[in-house]
Amino acid sequence: MRYVYFLKPLARFLLRALLFPKTILKKYNRFMEKIISTFDLEKALAVDGFEFVIGIDEAGRGPLAGPVVASAACLKNPQEIDALIEKHAELALVKDSKKLSEKQREKMFDFIQEHFFVGVGICNHETIDRINILEATFLAMKSALSDLRKKINYQDKQHIVVVDGNKEIPNLSYSQKAIVGGDGVSKTISAASIIAKVTRDRIMLEMDKRYPAYGFLKHKGYGTKIHMEALLAHGPCEIHRKSFAPVTRLVKKQK
Numbered sequence: 550m551r552y553v554y555f556l557k558p559l560a561r562f563l564l565r566a567l568l569f570p571k572t573i574l575k576k577y578n579r580f581m582e583k584i585i586s587t588f589d590l591e592k593a594l595a596v597d598g599f600e601f602v603i604g605i606d607e608a609g610r611g612p613l614a615g616p617v618v619a620s621a622a623c624l625k626n627p628q629e630i631d632a633l634i635e636k637h638a639e640l641a642l643v644k645d646s647k648k649l650s651e652k653q654r655e656k657m658f659d660f661i662q663e664h665f666f667v668g669v670g671i672c673n674h675e676t677i678d679r680i681n682i683l684e685a686t687f688l689a690m691k692s693a694l695s696d697l698r699k700k701i702n703y704q705d706k707q708h709i710v711v712v713d714g715n716k717e718i719p720n721l722s723y724s725q726k727a728i729v730g731g732d733g734v735s736k737t738i739s740a741a742s743i744i745a746k747v748t749r750d751r752i753m754l755e756m757d758k759r760y761p762a763y764g765f766l767k768h769k770g771y772g773t774k775i776h777m778e779a780l781l782a783h784g785p786c787e788i789h790r791k792s793f794a795p796v797t798r799l800v801k802k803q804k
Contacts, residue, residue: 586644586739588630590728594709599724601627601708603697604737605690608646608745610682612770613780613796614763614789615753617677619689620744621668621697621710622661622737633664645733646746658747661740668697669748678792683716690718693741713738760786 591602601623609617624630634640642649642657649657661667670692672685680688694710709724713731728734732742750769757766763779763786770776770788772795780789780799789796 586733586736588634588736590711590735591624591627591737592630594711595627598707599709600706601701602735602737603694603708603710603723604713604731604735604739604741605693605710605718606713606732606738606742606745607686607689608742608749609770610686611772612790613772613776613793614674614765614770614786615756616671616673616749617682617686617689618745618749618752619670619686619693620741620748621670621690621693622665622740622744623697623701623708624665624737637664640736643736643743644739646739646742648733649743651750654743654747654750657743661744665737665740666697666701667740667744668693668695668700669744670694670696671748671752674788674790677790681792682790687718691721694721694723711735711738713742756788760788762786 594602603621603623605619605621607617607619609615624633626633637660639657639660642653643661646654670689672689672692676688677685690712707724709726710718710721711731712718712725712727715727715729717725717727728738731738733739753765753769756770757764762783764775767773768776777795780796785791785796785799791797791800
């Protein structure tokens, strides 16, 4: 009986989610929009003795074409967070890249490069097809960390990796934490999110020039209606992920 008061509201929530999924999703999105990315996590980890906090995020897990890109970001002067906040109002725009316009992301790309050490890792469509998208994402994240190490020497200092999502990077010799929704909570992960997104968008801009029939400039490889229509009309191009179901079905039909 002691669980009844807990189970009843949970049952009501689940029932509403089933009956009114769009309403529940809108409420969730409104709630998420109120969450502001801060340096609170970085400050808390500094109290725990971690001098450098490295944020990692990716862009491009879902698209049907192109690479997956990961970025690792770390403040250049983590001891001066408060001074940075006071001096630069632009920090308000260092948040989840999905909440920014393309113009805002491009602007913040340069700002982040100025105030953060940044590393980038890229896994192309061939690697994705060979080892699967999850493993390719982890590989891109490790490459981003390797790239970051070229720019900052943190070997003799306590450092920790905070990864956006619910999975830690396997076989990593760093202290790490997986943070669900991390790109909307931690400024360091937000910075990595923006770098990864802008880097991948620029790659897809070049791919649009190479394969103009698919409209990569508009959808960046995601499975939009325009993209699916182009796939049906022209079949997959070189950079399409042949291991992804919609592309696989088209390849089978062509055979």
